Amino acid sequence: MKPTTVISFLGSTLDAAKFGPSRWMKWRPSVGLCMHEDLRVDRFVMIHGNLHSRLADYVTQDIAAVSPETRVERHVLDFADAWDFEEVYGRLLDFARGLPLDPDAEDVLVHITTGTHVAQICLFLLTEAHYLPGRLLQTQPRRGAPDAAGTWSVIDLDLSRYDSIATRFANESAERSSFLKSGIETRNPAFNTMIDEIEQVASRTRAPILLMGPTGAGKSQLARRIFELKKLKRQMGGSFVEVNCATLRGDSAMSALFGHRKGAFTGAAADRAGLLRSADGGMLFLDEIGELGLDEQAMILRAIEDKHFLPVGADKEAQSEFQLIAGTNRDLAACVAAGTFREDLYARLNLWTFTLPGLAERREDIAPNLDYELDRHAEREGERVTFNKEARADYLAFALSPAARWSGNFRDLAASVTRMATFSPKGRIDVAAVTKEIARLKSLWTDGAETDDDGLERWLSAEAVADLDPFDRVQLAYVVETCATARSLSEAGRTLFAASREKRASTNDADRLRKYLARFGLGWDDFRGRQ
Amino acid sequence: MIIIDGSEGEGGGQMVRNSCALSLVTGQPFRITNIRGKRSKPGLMRQHVTAVEAAAAISGSACSGLSVGSSELTFTPGKARAGDYRFAVGTAGSTGLVLQTVLMPLLLADGPSRLVLEGGTHNMQAPPFDFIERCFLPVINRMGPRVSARLVRHGFYPRGGGRIEVEIAPAPLAPLDCTRRGALLGVRAQAPYCGLAGEIPQRMIDRARKELPNWGAADFAIRKLPEDQGPGVILMLEARYQEATEIVSGFGQLGVTAERLGKTAAARMRGYLECEAFAGPYLADQLILPFVLAGGGAFTTVKPSQHLITAIDIAQRFTGRAVRLEQQSESGHRVWVG
Numbered sequence: 050m051k052p053t054t055v056i057s058f059l060g061s062t063l064d065a066a067k068f069g070p071s072r073w074m075k076w077r078p079s080v081g082l083c084m085h086e087d088l089r090v091d092r093f094v095m096i097h098g099n100l101h102s103r104l105a106d107y108v109t110q111d112i113a114a115v116s117p118e119t120r121v122e123r124h125v126l127d128f129a130d131a132w133d134f135e136e137v138y139g140r141l142l143d144f145a146r147g148l149p150l151d152p153d154a155e156d157v158l159v160h161i162t163t164g165t166h167v168a169q170i171c172l173f174l175l176t177e178a179h180y181l182p183g184r185l186l187q188t189q190p191r192r193g194a195p196d197a198a199g200t201w202s203v204i205d206l207d208l209s210r211y212d213s214i215a216t217r218f219a220n221e222s223a224e225r226s227s228f229l230k231s232g233i234e235t236r237n238p239a240f241n242t243m244i245d246e247i248e249q250v251a252s253r254t255r256a257p258i259l260l261m262g263p264t265g266a267g268k269s270q271l272a273r274r275i276f277e278l279k280k281l282k283r284q285m286g287g288s289f290v291e292v293n294c295a296t297l298r299g300d301s302a303m304s305a306l307f308g309h310r311k312g313a314f315t316g317a318a319a320d321r322a323g324l325l326r327s328a329d330g331g332m333l334f335l336d337e338i339g340e341l342g343l344d345e346q347a348m349i350l351r352a353i354e355d356k357h358f359l360p361v362g363a364d365k366e367a368q369s370e371f372q373l374i375a376g377t378n379r380d381l382a383a384c385v386a387a388g389t390f391r392e393d394l395y396a397r398l399n400l401w402t403f404t405l406p407g408l409a410e411r412r413e414d415i416a417p418n419l420d421y422e423l424d425r426h427a428e429r430e431g432e433r434v435t436f437n438k439e440a441r442a443d444y445l446a447f448a449l450s451p452a453a454r455w456s457g458n459f460r461d462l463a464a465s466v467t468r469m470a471t472f473s474p475k476g477r478i479d480v481a482a483v484t485k486e487i488a489r490l491k492s493l494w495t496d497g498a499e500t501d502d503d504g505l506e507r508w509l510s511a512e513a514v515a516d517l518d519p520f521d522r523v524q525l526a527y528v529v530e531t532c533a534t535a536r537s538l539s540e541a542g543r544t545l546f547a548a549s550r551e552k553r554a555s556t557n558d559a560d561r562l563r564k565y566l567a568r569f570g571l572g573w574d575d576f577r578g579r580q
Numbered sequence: 581m582i583i584i585d586g587s588e589g590e591g592g593g594q595m596v597r598n599s600c601a602l603s604l605v606t607g608q609p610f611r612i613t614n615i616r617g618k619r620s621k622p623g624l625m626r627q628h629v630t631a632v633e634a635a636a637a638i639s640g641s642a643c644s645g646l647s648v649g650s651s652e653l654t655f656t657p658g659k660a661r662a663g664d665y666r667f668a669v670g671t672a673g674s675t676g677l678v679l680q681t682v683l684m685p686l687l688l689a690d691g692p693s694r695l696v697l698e699g700g701t702h703n704m705q706a707p708p709f710d711f712i713e714r715c716f717l718p719v720i721n722r723m724g725p726r727v728s729a730r731l732v733r734h735g736f737y738p739r740g741g742g743r744i745e746v747e748i749a750p751a752p753l754a755p756l757d758c759t760r761r762g763a764l765l766g767v768r769a770q771a772p773y774c775g776l777a778g779e780i781p782q783r784m785i786d787r788a789r790k791e792l793p794n795w796g797a798a799d800f801a802i803r804k805l806p807e808d809q810g811p812g813v814i815l816m817l818e819a820r821y822q823e824a825t826e827i828v829s830g831f832g833q834l835g836v837t838a839e840r841l842g843k844t845a846a847a848r849m850r851g852y853l854e855c856e857a858f859a860g861p862y863l864a865d866q867l868i869l870p871f872v873l874a875g876g877g878a879f880t881t882v883k884p885s886q887h888l889i890t891a892i893d894i895a896q897r898f899t900g901r902a903v904r905l906e907q908q909s910e911s912g913h914r915v916w917v918g
Contacts (some may be wrong), residue, residue: 070739070774070810091625114739118630196834352719
């Protein structure tokens with residue numbers, strides 16, 4: 050182990066005593082800390098003013114008597130005002146910089162029991178900032194019997210070393226992570242790890258955070274929870290301002306984001322603060338940031354770097370200080386390569402990047418999220434809806450199966466719960482309601498997610514659509530589309546069977562079409578009635 | 581390499597000191613693990629470090645793990661060299677304990693040595709100087725060597741600052757039979773003090789006298805030492821027999837009344853007076869090393885302490901010599917080496 054070096058002020062009051070045998074009946078911190086069996090002070094850096102040289106002599110002698118191992122090194126430091134923070138800090142900083150200290154070869158303890166309170170605070174700050182590369186040493190008189198040695202303890206500023214504090218930190222950190230998850234007991238390890246990381250990052254930085262992930266993965270909700278957490282911890286005031294950049298197309302985008310001056314353009318009838326100003330002191334969540342135009346990107350970059358930007362039509366810059374959270378479902382790196390996203394803005398955003406997995410990638414979290422959605426529904430509608438046991442089992446069996454694509458992620462889940470709740474007026478979701486909902490979801494995902502809406506749901510029930518084979522569905526979609534625009538069944542038949550009409554002498558296209566539609570429970574009246 | 585588990589037995593400090601002494605005499609390296617493992621402040625304390633440093637200083641031995649708080653110490657002995665040495669001991673340590681570490685190696689070294697030891701001479705952690713001088717060293721001198729010790733200045737806790745000088749003339753240790761103490765020659769009670777009110781030693785004496793009614797008034801003495809050696813006070817009760825001398829002491833402590841110290845010391849003295857053993861508990865601990873190194877001999881003692889049993893165990897491991905401990909009467913025990 051390394052030799053121990055103590056840096057300490059001579060205590061002009063605490064270390065003073067009547068010079069006589071009785072001084073050994075009194076606790077004197079400088080002498081006492083050299084009297085412990087379990088602390089060997091090899092080097093004692095004693096700081097004192099000229100005024101106290103005589104006291105320093107006595108104390109040095111007494112240290113030599115009780116601790117021959119200790120070499121006392123005296124440094125005279127005279128303060129004009131020992132309670133003046135600026136002077137004391139500055140002098141001590143110079144002292145710390147000039148003091149030969151080798152933390153690799155000596156264990157440095159900074160004694161903060163003596164000296165003025167200002168000196169103690171300065172020693173603490175210098176130690177915390179590593180100008181004094183050591184740990185804090187605290188001494189105190191023993192309680193009860195008078196005792197010359199007193200007691201000592203070392204305070205390590207790394208709080209994680211203290212069991213009870215570390216436990217509290219861990220608990221609080223777990224609480225904060227849970228807060229970010231809106232109290233949902235998620236089980237997906239990758240997701241939980243990511244939330245723990247966000248928790249750590251969120252409480253330590255005001256730098257931009259980038260949330261990636263598919264639509265409906267919960268980026269917006271998470272951004273809001275990060276803001277609420279920071280607000281709860283008093284790390285942030287202001288408000289949470291959210292905007293989807295996909296809605297900021299064209300000329301109005303600049304004005305919406307950065308505000309404008311009255312009369313800046315036609316229709317600018319009054320001053321507008323803009324979203325960045327509204328987020329001052331708080332948090333700005335720019336969802337779908339990949340949709341932002343290049344000009345707006347440049348302005349945003351400037352606003353996060355300099356906290357300044359120019360409202361439309363203004364000749365004076367506006368100021369706003371906010372934390373930016375950006376969301377995107379695009380691969381921004383690819384956008385940079387394609388030239389649609391600024392590289393410098395991407396670099397600025399790419400410091401804390403978190404990718405939220407889609408719901409399909411964290412199926413183990415569907416059950417807890419289902420309960421969460423039911424709770425939310427209850428809160429919103431003031432009416433609690435529950436599953437019966439079998440219905441819940443059926444629903445989860447489907448939800449967890451590969452057949453459930455969850456392409457809209459939590460948005461799909463939320464909508465699904467809303468539908469089931471709405472179709473269960475007695476507040477109890479039964480097997481029938483679940484069966485219908487599963488059919489709806491299936492049809493939603495069979496094509497809805499990948500191709501454009503084929504319009505079949507206009508003509509058929511969701512159950513019927515869900516029961517279609519993809520083979521039939523494509524054909525039927527074309528057929529109904531043709532029927533919908535034809536003036537008569539015969540006209541539709543002629544269009545649909547045009548090729549065979551050329552080859553055959555006599556045909557009944559209308560009859561052939563009627564039979565085909567009948568297979569799906571459709572008749573010509575359906576089309577005429579709805580046109 | 582002898583490996584010792586420091587958490588076994590009692591007296592981690594004594595274990596370290598005796599191991600150093602035996603290692604220097606026998607030339608065997610050792611390692612102690614878990615030093616003072618069961619204590620609230622485990623590992624080596626300052627006084628242990630000082631003692632090991634002294635052992636290394638007289639022999640050029642190599643140590644690793646020698647620092648305050650260390651729980652493992654490895655000691656590779658050099659050869660003890662006669663010479664003039666000066667060791668200064670910190671406040672809570674004791675000059676006597678440093679002497680205990682280096683005495684055996686210097687007794688068996690190639691020439692006379694002179695030691696100056698500075699620090700505590702009369703403090704709680706160890707037998708006082710008077711005990712070393714009048715109880716322990718006379719036995720050593722009867723075994724062959726010539727060792728004399730002089731108290732130059734008292735050193736009390738917490739101030740320390742005492743000084744003793746020791747002259748050592750080596751000679752082989754001869755086995756000794758110390759099974760009888762002989763007839764009582766005299767008793768004495770002394771209370772040296774300084775830097776305190778004179779009524780404190782007086783109250784200690786008064787109380788001890790009450791407990792020891794057979795002792796005459798002339799057997800009790802208070803001695804005022806120069807102020808600057810204090811504060812400090814000690815009551816030492818001494819019984820001189822033809823073959824043995826025992827000194828028990830009560831150290832002045834803040835928070836403990838003079839009367840209680842006087843009463844406890846007197847009770848311990850009565851315990852010795854009433855038995856027939858040669859060695860009291862502290863002397864017994866200290867005799868193990870010279871007797872084992874002499875290769876024979878025997879002494880009688882009172883009920884063995886854990887310290888004594890540990891000392892025997894360590895000595896056997898370094899020398900391979902059998903040390904037997906036998907109960908002879910209700911409290912009388914006999915220790916012999918052979």
